[in-house]
Amino acid sequence: FSQVEGVDYDETFAPVARYTSIRVVISIAVEMGWKIHQMDVKTAFLNGLIEEEVYIEKPLGFEVHGRESHVCRLKKALYGLKEAPRAWYSRIDAYLQQLGFEKVSDP
Template identity: 50%
Template sequence: MIAMQEELNQSERSEECELVPRPSNQSVIGTRWVFRNKMDENGIFIRNKARLVAQSFNQEEGIDYEETFAPIARLEAIRMLLAFACFEDFVLYQMNVKNAFLNSFINEKVYVEQPSGFQSFNFPNHVFKLKKTRYGLKQAPKACYKD
């Protein structure tokens, strides 16, 4: 429960979505929790991690989104980059962005359900209108790559 509350608090702080009345002419995507136990390098439990993801399997192309995108680096491109960097004495840095999908703004109107057990007391029938992408959305990779 604490991990789920931390995830919702982080979502509120980063202004990922806003609570709005349920639209009558647009589909609403469900949400679900994904849980993970975080371990240290010795395999000892550190803490629980919860992530709220969109259930995009019910999104329909042409209705809920226009196209999908998968940014994949081919091995040949990476080899070429490394060879060129060595030739020109460039310094390369590796970066792992854990929340890359959660920082990109989306252009479409996307509505998701409030998570089960965490509905607003004052507005239980409202839904979230997303301002930023969320894991599980079909639009997330394209919006992430565009930024």
């Protein structure tokens, strides 16, 4: 599939921490004797909710009798979708704020 900027999508930016910021946090944790944990969200980009209307052709094998000419509307992001990183960031950001985390900018 193809997407055209300004037509099919607008915002794609998803912030990331700077390498130096990560090193500082690790250094502080070591100095303070804190335990460090990391995590990975498998298929993270597939869990982002998209706000734009995105339509796709039905995948092969997906057939609904009487609706052969219909298309599908995406509710969640797919790999390769330009706005997938932004959609995932928005979802995890909202969740972390509900847990009491505060958003700050990387210096």
